[in-house]
Amino acid sequence: xFGAHPFLYRQWLHRSIRMPDAIDMATRARSSKLSASMDGQxxxxxxxxxxxxxxxxxxxIQLRDxxxxxxxxxxxxxxxxxxxxxxxxxxxxxxxxxxxTLKANKEARAGFExxxxxxxxxxxxxxxxxMGVIDxxxxxxxxxxxxxxxxxxxxxxxxxxxxxxxxxxxxxxxxSSEGFLEVQTPKIVAAGAEGGATLFKLSYFGREAYLxxxxxxxxxxxxxxxxxxxxxxxxxYRAELSDTVRHLSEFTSLDVEMSFVKDSDDVMKVVEGLVAxxxxxxxxxxxxxxxxxxxxxxxxxPPFPRLxxxxxxxxxxxAGKKIEVGQDIDTDGEKMLGDIVKKEHxxxxxxxxxxxxxxxxxxxxxMRLDEDPSLTGYFDFEFDGEELVSGGQREHRxxxxxxxxxxxxxxxxxxxxxxxxxxxxxxxxxxxxxxVERFLHMLLRLPNIRECVLFPRxxxxxxx
RNA sequence: GCCCUGGUAGUGUAGCGGUCUAUCAUGGAGCCCUGUCGAGGCUCCGACUCGGGUUCAAAUCCCGACCAGGGCGCCA
Numbered sequence: 276x277f278g279a280h281p282f283l284y285r286q287w288l289h290r291s292i293r294m295p296d297a298i299d300m301a302t303r304a305r306s307s308k309l310s311a312s313m314d315g316q317x318x319x320x321x322x323x324x325x326x327x328x329x330x331x332x333x334x335x336i337q338l339r340d341x342x343x344x345x346x347x348x349x350x351x352x353x354x355x356x357x358x359x360x361x362x363x364x365x366x367x368x369x370x371x372x373x374x375x376t377l378k379a380n381k382e383a384r385a386g387f388e389x390x391x392x393x394x395x396x397x398x399x400x401x402x403x404x405x406m407g408v409i410d411x412x413x414x415x416x417x418x419x420x421x422x423x424x425x426x427x428x429x430x431x432x433x434x435x436x437x438x439x440x441x442x443x444x445x446x447x448x449x450x451s452s453e454g455f456l457e458v459q460t461p462k463i464v465a466a467g468a469e470g471g472a473t474l475f476k477l478s479y480f481g482r483e484a485y486l487x488x489x490x491x492x493x494x495x496x497x498x499x500x501x502x503x504x505x506x507x508x509x510x511x512y513r514a515e516l517s518d519t520v521r522h523l524s525e526f527t528s529l530d531v532e533m534s535f536v537k538d539s540d541d542v543m544k545v546v547e548g549l550v551a552x553x554x555x556x557x558x559x560x561x562x563x564x565x566x567x568x569x570x571x572x573x574x575x576x577p578p579f580p581r582l583x584x585x586x587x588x589x590x591x592x593x594a595g596k597k598i599e600v601g602q603d604i605d606t607d608g609e610k611m612l613g614d615i616v617k618k619e620h621x622x623x624x625x626x627x628x629x630x631x632x633x634x635x636x637x638x639x640x641x642m643r644l645d646e647d648p649s650l651t652g653y654f655d656f657e658f659d660g661e662e663l664v665s666g667g668q669r670e671h672r673x674x675x676x677x678x679x680x681x682x683x684x685x686x687x688x689x690x691x692x693x694x695x696x697x698x699x700x701x702x703x704x705x706x707x708x709x710x711v712e713r714f715l716h717m718l719l720r721l722p723n724i725r726e727c728v729l730f731p732r733x734x735x736x737x738x739x
Numbered sequence: 740g741c742c743c744u745g746g747u748a749g750u751g752u753a754g755c756g757g758u759c760u761a762u763c764a765u766g767g768a769g770c771c772c773u774g775u776c777g778a779g780g781c782u783c784c785g786a787c788u789c790g791g792g793u794u795c796a797a798a799u800c801c802c803g804a805c806c807a808g809g810g811c812g813c814c815a
């Protein structure tokens with residue numbers, strides 16, 4: 276790997292220094308563990324040199340780690356000259372370890388500072404940096420993503436991933452408390468849940484295989500297996516030619532499936548319980564991160580409004596949109612609807628229920644309403660006019676399922692492994708899929724969904 | 740895939756036929772400064788995406804390629 280960059284490799288060898296005996300990494304404390312109450316103690320800190328302010332007779336260095344920054348203060352007369360010189364001239368973003376004395380001091384913003392007595396330059400950064408970490412100039416998202424390892428050092432970017440962690444943590448907490456079992460299903464599959472156009476094809480020991488676009492068929496198989504209530508948080512792959520601020524080629528899908536439901540409403544209750552709990556969890560746990568991102572914490576209380584697809588169309592017609600009942604709501608209509616529902620129901624979160632069968636055509640496993648087969652029990656769950664969740668009760672009766680597969684011009688033979696589970700005891704069941712990045716995108720009101728992924732994959736980007 | 744817009748120092752930009760030896764900020768190199776935290780002062784460094792064309796003259800106009808941004812369709 277280094278073969279292509281001998282220069283970089285050589286430089287790395289030269290500039291890296293073994294940890295000197297004066298610094299014991301076993302005692303290293305992260306910035307959040309230090310406080311003014313430790314006045315006079317010897318401490319070891321390590322991190323990235325974020326900023327150096329050399330005023331001549333005194334210097335200040337902000338040393339950053341995952342938790343924040345700590346200030347190193349170097350009064351020239353009290354620091355050994357060689358150490359002063361080394362610390363004040365090391366390039367920004369170099370990684371260093373420092374031992375020193377913690378001093379409580381009201382003049383320091385944190386209320387304390389560290390007076391260094393020894394340092395180790397663990398990795399000296401080259402200059403100039405490909406992008407600034409704390410510079411006050413804008414950086415294009417494309418530049419940021421091309422230098423993502425450096426972009427992720429920025430505190431507001433890191434904050435997104437701390438929120439993501441809390442969002443998934445809150446989701447797991449809720450689902451676990453509701454008796455759902457966390458599972459993992461294969462991502463290399465022989466057949467897709469929907470049409471073939473959106474599948475990434477790959478060569479599997481000479482045979483054709485695909486990256487899973489959804490765990491749908493496996494989730495349902497597990498209902499046949501008697502797992503009753505399961506969830507999965509895993510990547511899903513879509514080879515759609517979408518190039519927008521809300522699409523990714525690889526995204527994280529939070530999928531839920533549950534047996535013995537009476538109808539889609541049972542599924543909706545889990546959706547709203549999950550979403551409300553996750554938002555509340557984030558609001559309580561990530562106050563600092565939310566404030567850094569300019570987001571007001573909010574606690575959402577279910578139930579959320581439920582509007583039938585037909586009602587939504589009528590609302591849009593009332594607002595002057597050209598649309599007919601039974602017709603799909605386009606992107607513009609979806610956004611309008613988000614505004615209307617917020618105004619009339621006071622909620623950013625709502626369900627669109629009773630989707631017309633015609634609009635869920637690819638979704639052959641959707642159960643249709645007995646009283647009106649032109650409608651399904653399927654719903655979308657929307658957040659500020661963006662689709663967050665799609666789900667509903669599945670068709671568990673084999674003859675109808677086969678008929679619906681055939682109606683979609685697909686061959687039941689291709690789904691044999693899946694259909695087999697319906698022949699030997701399949702309970703009525705339903706579930707949903709939630710786009711984790713979509714959730715973050717809307718919750719944090721980020722301009723682009725790519726912000727929510729460490730290393731996003733889109734139509735053109737496969738590196739880094 | 741379609742429509743629109745744009746590519747100028749490491750980064751973000753101004754300029755949009757001659758006055759460009761290309762603006763500003765940020766950054767980098769260096770110097771001064773004992774309380775910085777958007778530090779301050781001084782010096783220097785660093786760029787017109789590529790290929791054709793039009794013109795006396797192209798960063799600037801035209802064509803193509805490549806790259807990027809926004810929108811649509813589709814979807815989580």
